[in-house]
Amino acid sequence: GAVVSQHPSRVICKSGTSVKIECRSLDFQATTMFWYRQFPKQSLMLMATSNEGSKATYEQGVEKDKFLINHASLTLSTLTVTSAHPEDSSFYICSAGATGREAFFGQGTRLTVV
C-alpha cells in the first residue's frame, strides 16, 4: 500500500505553546487529507478534512482557530495545535487519500501537554 509519513511520533510541549504535526504522502498525490483524534481507550474521531489549496472543513465541535490545518501541496498537510493545554493531550493521526482510492494512515502522533 501507499506510504503516509507522520512526524513527530511523540511530542511533549508546555502549556500555552504551539505544536505542529506534519503528514506526508510519500508515493502518491493526496488530494484530500484527514485529521483524526483519539483519546485513550476511545475510537478515532474525525477532526477535519483538508483539500489541497483550499480551507479545511472542520467537524462540529472542533475549534478551527485552535487546530490550524494547512494543505499547501498534494503531498503535505500540517496540523498546528495552538496554545496547547493539557486537555489537548491525545493521539493525533492523519490519513491521505485521492479520488477513487482508499485513504492511507500515518503512524500517529502522541501529544502530551504539560
Place this chain on the structure above:
Amino acid sequence: AQSVTQPDIHITVSEGASLELRCNYSYGATPYLFWYVQSPGQGLQLLLKYFSGDTLVQGIKGFEAEFKRSQSSFNLRKPSVHWSDAAEYFCAVGDTGGGNKLTFGTGTQLKVEL
C-alpha cells in the same frame, strides 16, 4: 449520516479458538467497509476492506470478513487466534468518494488467553 456500531467492547478468547468480531453499519448507499487493527500506542493497520464484488473478503494475518447487506453487517472472523492478535480492532465505513472519509466504530479490545 453514516455510523458504525461495534457491540462488543471487550472479547476474550483462548489461543487457537475461533474469533468473530461484530460490526453493524448505517449508510444510505453501498458502503465502503474496513477493518483496522491497532496495537497499544501504534497507528492503524488495515486488515481488509470491502468496496464491491464478492461479499466474503480475505485480509492479512488470516482474517476474513463477510458483508451482509440484509443485516447491515460486516463481521470479522479468524478461524484460529494467535496470542499476537491481541489488540484493538476498529470497523469503519467510508463515504462514496472512494472511501476516504471514515467513520469508526468504538472498537473491540481483543484479549487472547494462552
